[in-house]
Amino acid sequence: MSFFGSKKCPSGFSSSSTAEEVTQGVDGSALTAIVTGGSSGIGIETVRALALRGVHVIMAVRNVAAGNKVKEDILKKNPEANIDVMELDLSYMASVRKFASDFIARGLPLNILINNAGIMGTPFTLSKDNIELQFATNHIGLLHVYFLY
Ligand SMILES: NC(=O)c1ccc[n+]([C@@H]2O[C@H](COP(=O)([O-])OP(=O)(O)OC[C@H]3O[C@@H](n4cnc5c(N)ncnc54)[C@H](OP(=O)(O)O)[C@@H]3O)[C@@H](O)[C@H]2O)c1
Numbered sequence: 694m695s696f697f698g699s700k701k702c703p704s705g706f707s708s709s710s711t712a713e714e715v716t717q718g719v720d721g722s723a724l725t726a727i728v729t730g731g732s733s734g735i736g737i738e739t740v741r742a743l744a745l746r747g748v749h750v751i752m753a754v755r756n757v758a759a760g761n762k763v764k765e766d767i768l769k770k771n772p773e774a775n776i777d778v779m780e781l782d783l784s785y786m787a788s789v790r791k792f793a794s795d796f797i798a799r800g801l802p803l804n805i806l807i808n809n810a811g812i813m814g815t816p817f818t819l820s821k822d823n824i825e826l827q828f829a830t831n832h833i834g835l836l837h838v839y840f841l842y
Contacts, residue, residue, distance in 0.1 A: 712742035722747035725801045729781065729838070730810025732759040739807055741767050744774035748805070753781035753792060753838070783810055783834030784820040793841030808835045 701707045706715055726743050730736040731752035743750050744767060754760035760778035767774050779795060782788035796803075811831045820829040 712738055713745065716742055716746045719746045724804040725749045725751065726805035726807060727751045727753050727796070727803060727838070728807045728809055729753045729783065729835070732756055732763050736809045737763050739809060740776065741771075743805070744776055745771055747773075747775070749775040749801070750777070751796065751801075752776060752778045753810070754778060755780065755782040755788075781810075781838070783838070784822075784824075784826055784830040786822050786833075786837065789834050789837045790841060793838060797841075806839060808838075810835075 721743060724747075726748050728736055728740050728743070728750060731740040731750070732754040736752075740750050740752055740763065752760045752764065757778055757780050764774075764776045764778055767776060779792060780788065781792040812827055813831075815827050818826040820826050822829060824833060
């Protein structure tokens with residue numbers, strides 16, 4: 694049993710259900726998803742599971758080298774995976790605008806936007822745009838990705 698318990702929701706899934714279980718039988722081959730922060734933690738599993746279901750996944754990451762390493766690792770196990778890595782620093786508006794502009798230029802649909810990237814409990818710090826870093830990353834940056842698209 695997970696920390697949160699294993700009581701099932703009406704969907705039949707619980708907090709202990711895996712991404713593979715939840716997406717079992719889903720054909721995502723016509724879909725494009727952006728996953729922010731796809732180069733670590735929950736983001737890696739999200740990218741892996743979506744790609745397994747045929748979704749074209751855009752990993753929006755601030756560390757492109759780390760993103761490419763994750764992509765390579767997924768491709769080793771799933772050579773069919775359709776994954777692209779694009780640079781995005783959510784705490785820096787110029788980077789957010791460039792990401793949105795580059796994504797739009799590719800002419801892809803945006804069917805799924807997974808706002809996974811985030812920080813919490815950081816000491817008071819200002820972003821390059823002089824906004825408190827956690828607010829800039831978790832709120833302002835994410836909202837801009839959505840609205841610029
Ligand atoms: N794990 C939990 O138990 C838990 C619980 C509640 C909420 N959450 C939230 O769920 C999300 C994923 O959690 P996790 O445990 O997988 O966290 P994680 O391993 O720390 O991953 C966070 C991701 O966000 C990225 N990120 C941070 N600042 C960014 C920025 N300015 N621009 C672009 N990307 C940025 C990180 O990139 P870098 O690798 O470059 O740092 C990393 O890929 C987070 O938003 C977290 O706050 C997690």
